[in-house]
Amino acid sequence: MKVALIGLGTTGKIVSEYLFNKNVLSMVLCRENSHNAGMDLGEVLHRPYMGITIETTANLEEKLNIYKPDILIDFSSPKFLRDHLSTLAKCKVNVVTAVSDYSQMDIKRIKVLARKGEIGVAIAPNITLGVNVLLKMAQIAAGLLSDYDFQVIDENHKNKKDSPSGTAEKIASAIKKVFEKSGEHNDLVPIHSIRAGDITGRHKVLVCGKYDQIEITHTAFSRTAYAEGAYRAACFIYGRKGVYEMKDVYGLMGNSYTGEQIPLSSNKKGTASVYA
Structure with a gap:
């Protein structure tokens, strides 16, 4: 499974390290005007050299086609999916979004693009x-x-x-x-x-x-709870189509309300992207 992580805020940094330790994180993306551009991820996390250079989100489609992530985990802001969801759908990249301040119009658009693009999206503001x-x-x-x-x-x-x-x-x-x-x-x-x-x-x-x-x-005693939830959501959405919630991920309240469930294929170790 190849995972992309979007967002290097307070929680996103914990998530990035968690995914790195899971051996699924290899590429970091940041906004075009981010001061993190060109830095090694280890510098941002105050860790030793990690061998992951932070790049900007310019030419995102080209980068997705090169690194081919299966999943993109979003801990950034509503703007990222507003700007890039159509590109993710075109590249057949499934999404887990932990962003919590989408408008109703945003949610409607996510559902439409997920259906048209035949990708899976887990809308997960309540991710633990x-x-x-x-x-x-x-x-x-x-x-x-x-x-x-x-x-x-x-x-x-x-x-x-x-x-x-x-x-x-x-x-x-x-x-x-x-x-x-x-x-x-x-x-x-x-x-x-x-x-x-x-x-x-x-x-x-x-x-x-x-x-x-x-x-x-x-x-929540530790933000690692959010990282663990995001990783579980990524494993769940891998190979699926449709729109899901965390109740589907954890099997707490029945099946997806819109999604077509497809058997999961075997996981593959791979690369990931991060939006800083």
């Missing part, structure tokens, strides 16, 4: 296993306690751009859908966001009744 278990537990609680008040608390580091996070919005949306299916009209699920210090990531669902309260909490 633990937070997906929290999501399922919140849905169970909503089904049993529809007369309770539900609120979502979203805590993250002070430099996280989106507030609330895509994960928090996903949790609130999932709770509302349970209410709708059960015929309840309790569609108020407030989200409270905290951006402070270097909080790795914490999401809490408060379920409050008149006489008692339940708290469902997921806390």
Whole structure:
């Protein structure tokens, strides 16, 4: 399996090192105006020489045809897929995107291009296993306690751009859908966001009744959890077509809602790309 990683921010650096240790990372891409251009990845990660020179995303199609990655993991921003998804589809590169602040129009376009380009895309703002278990537990609680008040608390580091996070919005949306299916009209699920210090990531669902309260909490102790989730998503999307979510990756809530599932072929060690 050949993997491409897009984004060398706080989490992306952890992901890049994780993939490097998995022996699937060999090429790094950066924005055309990035100060990382031309540097060895080891310099950016403050590690010994790694033998991976960071290049710009100029002439992306040409580079994809040379290195032929099977998967591109996206930890950058909505702009990257807005600008390059059609190129990825043309080159038959599947995508795992952990970006959490896409617009509804962005999501619609991703689905259309995935279908037309016959590629697989995993939309994964909630990329860790633990937070997906929290999501399922919140849905169970909503089904049993529809007369309770539900609120979502979203805590993250002070430099996280989106507030609330895509994960928090996903949790609130999932709770509302349970209410709708059960015929309840309790569609108020407030989200409270905290951006402070270097909080790795914490999401809490408060379920409050008149006489008692339940708290469902997921806390990420290390950003390696995101790297592990991204790698698992890449293994899942390899050889597949259609649009998927992390619930499909972890097998928590049934099959893909739009995807055609295709048997996975055997994994091959290969190269990867990173967008810094």
